[in-house]
Amino acid sequence: MVTTSEARVEAAFEELAVERPLLSKVKEFARKQPLGTFGAVIVLVMVFSALFADFIAPHDPINNSYEHILESYSSTYLLGTDQFGRDILSRIIYGARTALLVGFTAAIIGSVTGLVLGVASAFFGGRFDLLFQRVMDVFMAFPLIILALAVVSIFGTGIQNVIIAITIPFIPRCARVVRSSALAIREIPYIDAARANGFSNARIILRHMVPNVMAPFLIMITAFVGQAILLEASLSYLGLGVQEPVPAWGLMLQGGAEEYAESAPWVAIWPGVAVSLAVFGFNLFGDSVRDTLDPKLRSQ
Amino acid sequence: MWQYILKRLILMIPTLVGAAILIFFLLRLIPGDVCELKMAGAGLYADQEQIDICRAELGLDRSVMVQFWEFFSGFLVFDLGKSMWTGREITYEIGLRFQLSLQVAIMATLTATLIAIPLGTISAVKQNTWIDYFVRAFSIAGIAIPSFWLGIMIILGLLITTQAWFGTPWMPPIEYVSPLEDFWGNMSQLIWPAVATGYRYSAVATRMTRSALLEVLREDYIRTARAKGLMDKLIINRHALKNSMLPVVTVIGIEFAFLMGGLVVTEQVFNLNGLGKLFVESVTSQDFSMTQALVMVVVCVFIFTNFLVDIVYAWLDPRIRYA
Amino acid sequence: MKFPRLKFALPLAAGLALSFGMADSAHAVKSGGVLNFVVGSKIPSYDGHIEGTFGMIHPIRPFYSTLIRVNPDNPASPTDFVCDLCEGDLPKGEDGFKKYVFKIRQDVKFHDGTPLTADDIVATFKKIIFPPKGIASARKAFFKMVDSVEATGKYEVTFKLKFPSGSFIPSVAMPFNFVYAKKDLDSHGYTWHKTNINGSGAFSFVQHQPGSFVEGKKYAGYHHKGKPYLDGFKAISAPKMALRLQAIRGDRAAIEFRGFPPKARDDLVKALGDKITVQESDWNCILIATPNQKRKPFDDARVRRALSLALDRWGGSKYLSKIAIVKTVGGVVFPNHPLAATKEELVKIPGFGTDVAANRKEAMRLLKEAGHPNLKIDFNNRGVDQPYKVVGTWLIDQWKQIGVEAEQHVNPSPVFYDKLRKSHDFDVSIDFNCQSVVNPIADVTKYLGSAGNNYGQYEDAKLEEIYSRLLRAGTEAEQRTIMREYEQRAIGEMAHLIPTLWWYKINPHRSYVKGWKIAPSHYLNQHLDNIWLDK
Numbered sequence A: 001m002v003t004t005s006e007a008r009v010e011a012a013f014e015e016l017a018v019e020r021p022l023l024s025k026v027k028e029f030a031r032k033q034p035l036g037t038f039g040a041v042i043v044l045v046m047v048f049s050a051l052f053a054d055f056i057a058p059h060d061p062i063n064n065s066y067e068h069i070l071e072s073y074s075s076t077y078l079l080g081t082d083q084f085g086r087d088i089l090s091r092i093i094y095g096a097r098t099a100l101l102v103g104f105t106a107a108i109i110g111s112v113t114g115l116v117l118g119v120a121s122a123f124f125g126g127r128f129d130l131l132f133q134r135v136m137d138v139f140m141a142f143p144l145i146i147l148a149l150a151v152v153s154i155f156g157t158g159i160q161n162v163i164i165a166i167t168i169p170f171i172p173r174c175a176r177v178v179r180s181s182a183l184a185i186r187e188i189p190y191i192d193a194a195r196a197n198g199f200s201n202a203r204i205i206l207r208h209m210v211p212n213v214m215a216p217f218l219i220m221i222t223a224f225v226g227q228a229i230l231l232e233a234s235l236s237y238l239g240l241g242v243q244e245p246v247p248a249w250g251l252m253l254q255g256g257a258e259e260y261a262e263s264a265p266w267v268a269i270w271p272g273v274a275v276s277l278a279v280f281g282f283n284l285f286g287d288s289v290r291d292t293l294d295p296k297l298r299s300q
Numbered sequence B: 001m002w003q004y005i006l007k008r009l010i011l012m013i014p015t016l017v018g019a020a021i022l023i024f025f026l027l028r029l030i031p032g033d034v035c036e037l038k039m040a041g042a043g044l045y046a047d048q049e050q051i052d053i054c055r056a057e058l059g060l061d062r063s064v065m066v067q068f069w070e071f072f073s074g075f076l077v078f079d080l081g082k083s084m085w086t087g088r089e090i091t092y093e094i095g096l097r098f099q100l101s102l103q104v105a106i107m108a109t110l111t112a113t114l115i116a117i118p119l120g121t122i123s124a125v126k127q128n129t130w131i132d133y134f135v136r137a138f139s140i141a142g143i144a145i146p147s148f149w150l151g152i153m154i155i156l157g158l159l160i161t162t163q164a165w166f167g168t169p170w171m172p173p174i175e176y177v178s179p180l181e182d183f184w185g186n187m188s189q190l191i192w193p194a195v196a197t198g199y200r201y202s203a204v205a206t207r208m209t210r211s212a213l214l215e216v217l218r219e220d221y222i223r224t225a226r227a228k229g230l231m232d233k234l235i236i237n238r239h240a241l242k243n244s245m246l247p248v249v250t251v252i253g254i255e256f257a258f259l260m261g262g263l264v265v266t267e268q269v270f271n272l273n274g275l276g277k278l279f280v281e282s283v284t285s286q287d288f289s290m291t292q293a294l295v296m297v298v299v300c301v302f303i304f305t306n307f308l309v310d311i312v313y314a315w316l317d318p319r320i321r322y323a
Numbered sequence C: 001m002k003f004p005r006l007k008f009a010l011p012l013a014a015g016l017a018l019s020f021g022m023a024d025s026a027h028a029v030k031s032g033g034v035l036n037f038v039v040g041s042k043i044p045s046y047d048g049h050i051e052g053t054f055g056m057i058h059p060i061r062p063f064y065s066t067l068i069r070v071n072p073d074n075p076a077s078p079t080d081f082v083c084d085l086c087e088g089d090l091p092k093g094e095d096g097f098k099k100y101v102f103k104i105r106q107d108v109k110f111h112d113g114t115p116l117t118a119d120d121i122v123a124t125f126k127k128i129i130f131p132p133k134g135i136a137s138a139r140k141a142f143f144k145m146v147d148s149v150e151a152t153g154k155y156e157v158t159f160k161l162k163f164p165s166g167s168f169i170p171s172v173a174m175p176f177n178f179v180y181a182k183k184d185l186d187s188h189g190y191t192w193h194k195t196n197i198n199g200s201g202a203f204s205f206v207q208h209q210p211g212s213f214v215e216g217k218k219y220a221g222y223h224h225k226g227k228p229y230l231d232g233f234k235a236i237s238a239p240k241m242a243l244r245l246q247a248i249r250g251d252r253a254a255i256e257f258r259g260f261p262p263k264a265r266d267d268l269v270k271a272l273g274d275k276i277t278v279q280e281s282d283w284n285c286i287l288i289a290t291p292n293q294k295r296k297p298f299d300d301a302r303v304r305r306a307l308s309l310a311l312d313r314w315g316g317s318k319y320l321s322k323i324a325i326v327k328t329v330g331g332v333v334f335p336n337h338p339l340a341a342t343k344e345e346l347v348k349i350p351g352f353g354t355d356v357a358a359n360r361k362e363a364m365r366l367l368k369e370a371g372h373p374n375l376k377i378d379f380n381n382r383g384v385d386q387p388y389k390v391v392g393t394w395l396i397d398q399w400k401q402i403g404v405e406a407e408q409h410v411n412p413s414p415v416f417y418d419k420l421r422k423s424h425d426f427d428v429s430i431d432f433n434c435q436s437v438v439n440p441i442a443d444v445t446k447y448l449g450s451a452g453n454n455y456g457q458y459e460d461a462k463l464e465e466i467y468s469r470l471l472r473a474g475t476e477a478e479q480r481t482i483m484r485e486y487e488q489r490a491i492g493e494m495a496h497l498i499p500t501l502w503w504y505k506i507n508p509h510r511s512y513v514k515g516w517k518i519a520p521s522h523y524l525n526q527h528l529d530n531i532w533l534d535k
Helices: A005-016 A020-031 A035-053 A088-124 A126-141 A145-154 A159-186 A190-198 A203-212 A212-237 A249-253 A265-293 B002-030 B036-042 B050-056 B064-074 B090-125 B130-144 B147-166 B185-216 B220-227 B234-263 B264-270 B275-284 B288-315 B317-323 C002-026 C052-061 C117-130 C168-172 C182-188 C239-249 C262-275 C300-309 C313-323 C356-369 C383-401 C413-424 C440-447 C462-473 C476-493
Strands: C034-039 C068-070 C082-083 C099-103 C146-155 C156-161 C201-210 C213-219 C232-237 C276-290 C376-382 C405-411 C429-434 C499-510
Touching: A005 B002, A005 B264, A020 A035, A020 A265, A020 C356, A020 C405, A035 B130, A088 A126, A088 A159, A088 A203, A088 A212, A088 A249, A088 A265, A088 C383, A126 A159, A126 B288, A145 A159, A145 B002, A159 A212, A159 C146, A159 C405, A203 A212, A203 B147, A212 A265, A212 B130, A212 C034, A212 C156, A249 A265, A249 B090, A265 B130, A265 B147, A265 C239, B002 B288, B036 B050, B064 B288, B064 B317, B064 C099, B064 C313, B090 B130, B090 B275, B090 B288, B130 B185, B147 B185, B147 C239, B185 B234, B234 B288, B234 C082, B234 C182, B264 B275, B264 C429, B264 C499, B275 B288, B275 C413, B317 C099, C034 C239, C052 C201, C052 C213, C082 C300, C117 C146, C117 C156, C146 C262, C156 C168, C201 C232, C239 C262, C239 C499, C262 C313, C262 C499, C276 C300, C276 C383, C300 C356, C300 C476, C313 C499, C376 C383, C383 C429, C383 C499, C405 C413, C440 C462, C440 C476, C462 C476
Parallel strands: C034 C232, C376 C405, C376 C429
Antiparallel strands: C068 C082, C099 C156, C146 C156, C201 C213, C213 C232, C276 C429, C276 C499
């Protein structure tokens, strides 16, 4: 039973998503967004090393080798070894896995939860919205790193808790943005039309509101991945993140790296470069996605 | 307008209450307490009886609700109580560090502004040229480089270069002096973290300046001005920049609020005795009363800054008041 | 040209440090100057009687005197104690070593001008040993042997013991036993010293900027005449190890009293050459792995012994000493003490033998016999780099060699303690025994299932019985024999606790700091009255 108003709405969406050959889309993106393309290349390299770490890493990243403590660059150890004689290059390659796992999981869970809550808040409005906004205010007002510190202290360290710690502060940030976009849509007549036609709340939310807040949502996700990688590194640096012997960039920079920064600079430099490049790549890419999807949307 | 302000003020109350409840119970969920840490923390012999005495002294043996009421009612009358770790008044401990955090926040905000406005302007005017790309890449790099890593590199870099040039290694002082007492001593310590943090925080402001300026540049009166043959430079200085400043100022204001409580990592690296370092210390020593007070201070600063921003916006754009 | 210098600089610097003591008196001591040093931990309250961290000892200890102390000219000796507030030689035990009479100096004044008498000493020790209800005293248990402490004259204090004990004198010498004025305790109460300072130490309190530094200035009326040499000191708080290291390099601080990792020492020496002097010593701290005997299969001694046999202690000593603050292989007693096991005695303990391959083969056999060839353990560690996390990473690797897989949970200190002490939520946990004054008979109580700082959750009547004999042993030879028996039972046969390595204290400091000698503990020899600056 397709009504005319719904058909019209859906037609409008389809128009937005007209299929064009993927390659030409990529070409256009590359032409318009050279920085974004550079970012995308970094991200792809990172994804590649994470997926195929087992094949490209020259050594076992957690294999201690006490005869080769803090060795400089050599043909066996291209980027040298750390204080346990582990190959830095291999640890960086495997570290991409940890970074992406934490980055993507936290970003996706955080923004999807934020999306659902934000849309629901906008849709139901009234007291629910008011209450919900206050709860979000509380979480927003908590400095990000402080919230993360508390979560890790309560649940302990380990990769899944790091993900929780990083995810929680993302939720209100995403919910905020999504809510205001959704609020704007809520006032648009076609939602009223849908409601007048007796569609269920769930259907209206899922079919009409959610697709319309997709642009800010995607922008948030790409921004979050970079932030999550950086947060993971910061938490590990404070000793609250991923734990030894898991290869992770922030962890590699913690402790030893500082003490050896001078006599064994490779221990301190390369993981730092890896974190910086990764976050740089995600941010460049995310910025371009933002420009492409919504040139008017401002920060956050 | 007054009605709007009142409404916004009332809405602050539930946020504060919520934050108080959240932090209080969050802390109680963390296993372990300050007495255990004090008595057994150094690995010396620890007697359970002594730990119990210490707990009783700090009131940790009372029911959670009693403790919560004590904290909350104290907070209402600005009585923050005593630190469980040092036994000193919390207002005294926070006051000491507040000065430093405030100074670093101001200096970092200044640095961020000094970087962001010129760069953002250049980037907007030269949109989609290599200059624009370079500026954007430079500012994004600021977000990408972990602040702790940058901090270590700065200190190490200073030590190595000064030793190479002057023979004796030099590093910034590691203890705070008030700028009123010793201005250069103060600056030589704080300029480094301020620049490191300012660079980082300039990224968002640069972006805002760029996009706000681009938007204004497209507007009609600018086009008219251009059509009239006014010089580009003049247009940008006189018209465009002024009109695009509001969102930029907002972003800078909000970030300033974050800086007041959010320099956790930077303060560690540069050994700054600020609120961030105090926070890490009080969390890691399970100093409940201090952590609670600190979080409430940070939340208050944040809420109040938001409130000011909202009021300014409402004042400038009356539509918001009725939304 | 630079590189070879580094190689020789190290042993040379260490050698210099060792010969320091003799050369010292020959030099003309210079007075004046302010000593800046960095402290890696935060100050809790100022009350030495209730605190236990070096974060308090380093900045606050110089303000106080103690009744007796470790000999500042020979702090390396674990048995050499001298008078501080008392006079003459240390009292010999009378009445079958059950009575000790201390003669008190008559020329001592507190910083506020109050003269010090026997009453102040008695009030102090009563607060420590017999605190009133509701007043905490962290080290009360060290004085279980004390029956009474009384003033038997204006300048004479008498301790009476319930039973003779070799651990009495070392306990009195603990640096935490700050002597307070009786009038302060009487008029301000027992908690006043948490936030106020009035001592009789070499320095008087100037100011404390919480979180930043503590400042002290020379006390002109100090009872050790001619001392202190310094005009003052500043103890600067710097929680990050890297920053403390850089502070010494950039001369923002002259010394750090806790200890640096070996690599940090090498970097400093390389950068600054003879401007840096290095002092090194064994450290009265040992890192231990504690199995939880309430959890299966750790109630099985074979499994515990296997975990101990897996460790290549002698090899580990070689490379861990390059990257961590641990070094010496030892048993339950501080390695340099007369009661410690010699290497010949040590290698007889299972897991301490030098044939690693054989040890590991035996470990795998034991695991198989116990029915757990592929053991997985939940390993609780403390979120502090040196040496916990470094040794933790090593332990995991060692256990991997016998097919044991350890999942490490590194926790912030409060959570770590809660798991260790209260919830007992671990299979094996890092644990440590770190004491101030070397006092083996008291220190080894760590290995008793009944001790307050033992978290293995076991009862071993035989071990308790050996200890009660040790406690009452009269001669040193007798103590030594019983100690071996105790050691074999505790860490060998039953492997209740699994010792890893003893810590190793490395203090690189600016060469212009003179007079300070390294002690086997970061709690000791911190009164700073004999330090001078050669500038």
